[in-house]
Amino acid sequence: MKHNVASTERGSALMAVIGVMGVMMVITLTLTTSTLYSLDFTRSTRASVQSVAAAESGVSAAQLSLTQGACQPTYSRSSPQFTANVSYSLSRVDNVWLNGCPATGVAALRLRVESTGSSMTALAGEETRVEAIFEYDAAVPPGVRPSGAAMYLYGGVVFMNNADLLVAESGRAAIQVKNGNVSxxxxxxxxxxxxxSAGNLNISGCAIEGNAWASGAATLGVVTGNLTAASVNLNAAGRASRIGGVYTSYTAGTPIPTVPAWVDVNYAPGDWVDANGVPYKVTPIGLSCTIDxxxxxxxxxxxxxxxxxxLALCPLGVTAVGTVKLTADVVIFANRFTFINNVQFQSSTAARHKLWFITPDLVADHLPTCGAPQGDFWMKNSFTIAATIDAMTYxxxxxxxxxxxxxxxxxYANGANDFKNNTRFESAPLGLPGIDLDTGATTVGGSAGTVAELGNMTSMRDVSNE
Structure with missing residues (x-):
C-alpha cells in the first residue's frame, strides 16, 4: 500500500515538472520571438532615421551650393546616400515646375529641391523623399534691358496730318499718357x-487700330477695339459704327491699364554696361557741339x-548735320537737341546699332522737370532714323x-506739342539701364546685371507617399 502511494506521488511530481518545463518553453519562445521582432524593429527604425537624415542632407547640400551662386540640376552623394533634383517655377503660387536650373535671363521666382535619401543598413527599399521650396531672385544678365511703352508722353500729345504710328505691342498700352490729353x-x-490715365481722348480725325482707355471724355474718330471713357460724343447708333468692340463708361474704380509714374534719369555714366559686361566709354563732344x-x-x-x-561743354545743346553713321552703340547726353534740314542717323555697316538721346532730369521727384538751360527736342524738315538703328529719346x-x-x-518725354506732317514711327523697345519702364522700378548698379540669389525656405515636407 505504501509502495503504491509513493509511486503516485512520484508520478504527480513528474507531471508538475513537465508542466513547469512546458511553461518555461512557452516563455522562452515568447521571449525569443519578442527579441527577434525588437531587433527587426530597431533595424527598421534605424534605417528610416538614416533615410530621412540622408534626404535632408541632400536639401542642405543643394541649399549651400545655391547660396554660393552655383546651381546644378542634380546633387548626389554616396555617404550619406542621396540624390537631390532641382526645378524652378515662374510663379509664386502655382504648382508648375520646370526641371533643372533656370538659365540666365529666365525670371524664375521659386526653386524646388526634391531629395531622395537611402539608409546605409542592409535593409532594402528604405528610402525617404522630401521636398523643399525656396524663394529665388533670378540672375539678371548685363546690358540695357528693353522695357516700357513705345511712347510714354507724360503731359499729352498732339498728332496731326498723316501720321502713321506703328506702336502695337502685346500685353501693354503702346501709347501712355500720365497727366494730359491725346489729340x-x-x-x-x-x-x-x-x-x-488722367485726361481726354480727342481722335475726331483719326483712327486707333486697337483699344483705348481715357479717364476723361472721348471724341471719336474710329476705335477698332474696345473703348473705355467717361463719356463719348456719339449716341448708341454712332458708337456701333465707330467702335469695333465694347464701350464701357468710365467711373472711379473702373479698371484701366496702369500708367507708371515718371522715372527721373540723371547723368550716371557708370550705370551703362553692355551685354558683354563692358562699360560704355565716356568721351566729350567737340567745341562745335555737332554730331558728325x-x-x-x-x-x-x-x-x-x-x-x-x-552737358558742360554745350550748354545750349547739340545738333547734327547730314548723314551720321554709327560704328557702335551710342548714348548722347545734352541739355537739348535740335536737328534741322535733312538729318539722318544710320549704321556704318549692315550691323544694327542702338542710339539714345538723353536730356537728364536733375530733380528726383518722379515728375518731369525741364530747367534752364535745358530745352525741347526738335526735329524739322526731314529727319530719319534708318532701319539699321533703334533710337530712344528721353x-x-x-x-x-x-x-x-x-x-x-x-x-519717353514730358509730352509732344507738335507731331505732324507726314510722320512715321515704328516701335522698337530699348529701355534704360537699371530701370523697368513698365513699372517704374529701379535697380542699383544700372545695367551691370546681378547674380542669382537664393531666398528663404518657405516649406519642407515628406513626399515619400506622393
Whole structure:
C-alpha cells in the first residue's frame, strides 16, 4: 500500500515538472520571438532615421551650393546616400515646375529641391523623399534691358496730318499718357492701344487700330477695339459704327491699364554696361557741339559702346548735320537737341546699332522737370532714323517733330506739342539701364546685371507617399 502511494506521488511530481518545463518553453519562445521582432524593429527604425537624415542632407547640400551662386540640376552623394533634383517655377503660387536650373535671363521666382535619401543598413527599399521650396531672385544678365511703352508722353500729345504710328505691342498700352490729353486729326492712324490715365481722348480725325482707355471724355474718330471713357460724343447708333468692340463708361474704380509714374534719369555714366559686361566709354563732344563723322571718328572705341557727354561743354545743346553713321552703340547726353534740314542717323555697316538721346532730369521727384538751360527736342524738315538703328529719346522737356520724319525706337518725354506732317514711327523697345519702364522700378548698379540669389525656405515636407 505504501509502495503504491509513493509511486503516485512520484508520478504527480513528474507531471508538475513537465508542466513547469512546458511553461518555461512557452516563455522562452515568447521571449525569443519578442527579441527577434525588437531587433527587426530597431533595424527598421534605424534605417528610416538614416533615410530621412540622408534626404535632408541632400536639401542642405543643394541649399549651400545655391547660396554660393552655383546651381546644378542634380546633387548626389554616396555617404550619406542621396540624390537631390532641382526645378524652378515662374510663379509664386502655382504648382508648375520646370526641371533643372533656370538659365540666365529666365525670371524664375521659386526653386524646388526634391531629395531622395537611402539608409546605409542592409535593409532594402528604405528610402525617404522630401521636398523643399525656396524663394529665388533670378540672375539678371548685363546690358540695357528693353522695357516700357513705345511712347510714354507724360503731359499729352498732339498728332496731326498723316501720321502713321506703328506702336502695337502685346500685353501693354503702346501709347501712355500720365497727366494730359491725346489729340489726333487729319488722317492719322495709330496701330496699337492707347491709355490716357488722367485726361481726354480727342481722335475726331483719326483712327486707333486697337483699344483705348481715357479717364476723361472721348471724341471719336474710329476705335477698332474696345473703348473705355467717361463719356463719348456719339449716341448708341454712332458708337456701333465707330467702335469695333465694347464701350464701357468710365467711373472711379473702373479698371484701366496702369500708367507708371515718371522715372527721373540723371547723368550716371557708370550705370551703362553692355551685354558683354563692358562699360560704355565716356568721351566729350567737340567745341562745335555737332554730331558728325569727324566727331564720331575721334570718339571711336573699337566698335564698343560710347557715351558722348555734351552737358558742360554745350550748354545750349547739340545738333547734327547730314548723314551720321554709327560704328557702335551710342548714348548722347545734352541739355537739348535740335536737328534741322535733312538729318539722318544710320549704321556704318549692315550691323544694327542702338542710339539714345538723353536730356537728364536733375530733380528726383518722379515728375518731369525741364530747367534752364535745358530745352525741347526738335526735329524739322526731314529727319530719319534708318532701319539699321533703334533710337530712344528721353527728355523731361517736350518732343517736337515737324515736316517729315521717320523714327524706329522709343519715346519717353514730358509730352509732344507738335507731331505732324507726314510722320512715321515704328516701335522698337530699348529701355534704360537699371530701370523697368513698365513699372517704374529701379535697380542699383544700372545695367551691370546681378547674380542669382537664393531666398528663404518657405516649406519642407515628406513626399515619400506622393
Amino acid at each position: 489726333c486729326s487729319n488722317n492719322t492712324v495709330i496701330e496699337g492701344d492707347v491709355v490716357v 563723322a569727324s566727331m564720331l571718328a575721334a570718339a571711336a572705341n573699337g566698335g564698343k559702346p560710347i557715351i558722348i557727354n555734351a 527728355t523731361p522737356c517736350r518732343f517736337n517733330a515737324v515736316n517729315t520724319f521717320e523714327w524706329r525706337g522709343q519715346l
